[in-house]
């Protein structure tokens with residue numbers, strides 16, 4: 441299913457999304473932590489227990505930086521009704537995620553989210569749609585974080601009216617471009633098994649896309665069984681960085697970039713390899729059973745701790 445013949449990309453880019461409020465509590469933060477594997481290997485791990493439990497009370501629970509990606513959850517249904525762009529939502533894949541954190545995430549809050557379209561590309565066999573979401577804490581009005589996400593809409597390309605494929609980027613650069621992986625040995629490696637039920641647990645954080653739970657939908661989408669949410673894999677990777685590079689201090693994370701290269705099946709083993717380059721951690725995630733790279737990107741830190749040197 442491609443864009444309708446009268447599809448006007450300019451109209452789509454100018455589309456105004458309604459503001460969305462995302463409210464969460466410590467319980468949501470803890471369910472998210474479990475969804476991205478916190479404490480799955482060791483329920484006593486003091487670098488991770490704080491994401492799901494705190495001896496001084498719920499309000500001291502710490503929030504993983506990738507939790508910020510959930511603030512855009514409510515826009516998933518919005519992108520099914522964009523002017524003129526017709527696509528089969530079952531064929532949508534998450535292509536890329538970029539997150540900037542301006543303030544550590546509170547253990548509970550209401551966020552006011554403002555979204556805009558920040559990119560649209562015609563790749564022939566697919567369209568790539570990029571949405572940018574700015575999240576403000578409702579109470580203080582402070583800007584807390586920014587998400588930029590690219591979705592890969594299989595079958596929705598071919599809408600360009602000139603011989604030059606249509607390409608628009610608000611920022612003039614392709615933030616989703618592939619990151620170069622250093623040649624040398626990784627500085628750190630973190631290996632973890634996902635659970636066969638990982639996607640069923642992760643979806644409770646608000647992404648109910650049936651691609652991750654319904655075998656029939658997964659088959660229509662071209663997979664032998666439901667696949668893991670891209671943001672779940674990203675959560676595993678960034679938690680690995682927090683654990684191995686940041687000495688467990690998740691507030692060191694300033695920004696996160698991840699490009700989803702291949703699907704992951706729940707139950708597979710993820711190996712996150714990390715290279716340190718100044719304040720940048722370049723990483724890639726491989727699925728051990730298939731020896732394939734499924735995610736690559738970087739995490740920029742705001743400082744280093746002595747244990748990371």
Ligand SMILES: CCCCCCC[C@@H](O)CC(=O)SCCNC(=O)CCNC(=O)[C@H](O)C(C)(C)COP(=O)(O)OP(=O)(O)OC[C@H]1O[C@@H](n2cnc3c(N)ncnc32)[C@H](O)[C@@H]1OP(=O)(O)O
Nearest residue numbers: 515516533534535536563592616649669670700701702703
């Ligand atoms: C608002 C809220 C919305 C929330 C939506 C999120 C909902 C979630 O529930 C959905 C998910 O989590 S899906 C699971 C996670 N994602 C995946 O598993 C996808 C993994 N990646 C792939 O399969 C392929 O890379 C694939 C299929 C993506 C691309 O592979 P190919 O078709 O082989 O593409 P290729 O020929 O290599 O490239 C074509 C052009 O597209 C660009 N591109 C490719 N992969 C990209 C990616 N991952 N991100 C961004 N751009 C990408 C290429 O650069 C290429 O462009 P060009 O020709 O100009 O170089």
